[in-house]
Amino acid sequence: MSHFSPHPLALLTNVPLIAGYTLYGINTLMMVLALRNGEMSLLYPIIALTYVWTTLLSYTLLGEHSNFYKNLGILTIVLGVAVMGRQGKK
Numbered sequence: 100m101s102h103f104s105p106h107p108l109a110l111l112t113n114v115p116l117i118a119g120y121t122l123y124g125i126n127t128l129m130m131v132l133a134l135r136n137g138e139m140s141l142l143y144p145i146i147a148l149t150y151v152w153t154t155l156l157s158y159t160l161l162g163e164h165s166n167f168y169k170n171l172g173i174l175t176i177v178l179g180v181a182v183m184g185r186q187g188k189k
Contacts, residue, residue: 144183147176 110116133142151173157163 141183144180148180151176
């Protein structure tokens with residue numbers, strides 16, 4: 100069994116890894132700003148849409164197959180976020 104020992108320079112020059120960390124950092128800053136001025140009970144369900152986007156992108160970009168249960172889960176999340184959004188407008 101081989102031991103994984105990445106070279107630090109290889110990690111620093113891995114463009115997809117650096118791009119992922121950059122996007123994660125931008126997302127974190129945006130969440131901090133949003134939570135400062137917004138309702139947490141309204142913003143956190145919107146974060147659940149991440150699961151929807153990830154699943155839809157995996158269908159289109161990675162060619163993964165959908166099934167009834169995945170699609171039912173996506174529909175449940177979208178409906179839940181929509182209901183929470185309606186509650187926030189009162």
